[in-house]
Amino acid sequence: MSSAGENENLGKTLPTGAGEAASRAEGAFPPGGGGPRNGKKSSGPPPLEAEDLTVAYDDNPPLLEHVTFTAEKGEILGILGPSGCGKSSLLRHLLGLEPLRAGKVKICGEDIFREGEASLNRARRKFGVMYQSGALFGDLNLLENVAMPLIEYTNLEPDLILAAATLKLSLVGLAGSGHLSPAEISGGMRKRAAIARALALEPELLFLDEPGAGLDPVTARELDRLIVTLARGLDVSFVVVTHELRSIMRVVDRAILLDKTVRGIADSGTPQYLSRESTSPGAAAFFLRDESD
Ligand SMILES: Nc1ncnc2c1ncn2[C@@H]1O[C@H](COP(=O)(O)OP(=O)(O)O)[C@@H](O)[C@H]1O
Numbered sequence: 001m002s003s004a005g006e007n008e009n010l011g012k013t014l015p016t017g018a019g020e021a022a023s024r025a026e027g028a029f030p031p032g033g034g035g036p037r038n039g040k041k042s043s044g045p046p047p048l049e050a051e052d053l054t055v056a057y058d059d060n061p062p063l064l065e066h067v068t069f070t071a072e073k074g075e076i077l078g079i080l081g082p083s084g085c086g087k088s089s090l091l092r093h094l095l096g097l098e099p100l101r102a103g104k105v106k107i108c109g110e111d112i113f114r115e116g117e118a119s120l121n122r123a124r125r126k127f128g129v130m131y132q133s134g135a136l137f138g139d140l141n142l143l144e145n146v147a148m149p150l151i152e153y154t155n156l157e158p159d160l161i162l163a164a165a166t167l168k169l170s171l172v173g174l175a176g177s178g179h180l181s182p183a184e185i186s187g188g189m190r191k192r193a194a195i196a197r198a199l200a201l202e203p204e205l206l207f208l209d210e211p212g213a214g215l216d217p218v219t220a221r222e223l224d225r226l227i228v229t230l231a232r233g234l235d236v237s238f239v240v241v242t243h244e245l246r247s248i249m250r251v252v253d254r255a256i257l258l259d260k261t262v263r264g265i266a267d268s269g270t271p272q273y274l275s276r277e278s279t280s281p282g283a284a285a286f287f288l289r290d291e292s293d
């Protein structure tokens with residue numbers, strides 16, 4: 001990791017007032033949402049495959065079993081379910097943060113545990129993550145936060161790191177804000193900065209855990225628009241863990257619905273299908289609940 005001094009220099013050379021491209025990109029958000037993204041034909045293996053996965057901690061009974069699903073290229077896949085059903089736990093298993101009791105996780109066709117740390121590290125270069133807390137480094141400004149993965153994982157010259165980090169901030173509508181510290185900005189801006197950091201290494205796949213958590217409804221809607229804009233514009237696949245109904249209907253193309261009582265996937269499909277047509281009791285309970293709970 002580079003010294004704090006080097007990071008400070010990055011922040012001082014940040015160009016300001018370059019937010020127009022990002023605003024234009026957001027303006028292109030089409031009404032309605034949903035549907036396949038950007039029309040590009042997928043090639044190669046899917047960005048994410050889970051095969052007969054067991055989600056369990058230590059010697060405890062499994063939270064989920066026989067979890068099998070795929071995230072296709074360019075789509076926004078939702079991992080849905082009520083609080084406590086195991087969404088974040090599934091995410092931790094997909095990210096290789098927990099040992100697998102059974103099953104397989106493949107990132108871009110490669111089993112993340114096939115060759116131990118080596119395959120895990122290769123996989124980690126291909127995905128970005130925004131955790132529920134969205135935690136940024138409090139002692140670094142936004143530009144330094146976004147630059148950090150580039151400093152750690154690439155051999156790029158500092159001026160290229162600066163350019164790449166500046167571009168990522170522009171993509172999330174934060175051009176001109178790179179000099180600010182996380183404490184100086186709103187919750188919505190912090191989430192955007194965390195997404196910019198997750199995009200730093202140009203991942204093929206981005207995992208977001210409850211992106212709207214802690215945001216007011218208007219800010220949550222803006223963040224959803226950004227997620228759709230990025231998924232369409234960057235050809236990045238998104239896996240979004242969420243239980244917020246409005247957000248699900250705005251953002252998600254296709255989803256798996258987790259259910260504690262079946263200890264696994266209750267049903268899967270588009271949000272429209274899951275909310276209106278699914279005969280799974282889990283789907284009815286999930287989609288018909290009071291949003292204010
Ligand atoms: N590290 C852990 N060790 C043991 N149990 C855990 C751990 N993390 C979460 N759990 C348990 O797993 C269950 C599901 O939690 P979680 O995956 O956070 O659900 P969700 O994200 O759907 O709200 C909860 O009962 C929680 O207490």
Ligand SMILES: [Mg+2]
Nearest residue numbers: 087088132210
């Ligand atoms: Mg969670």
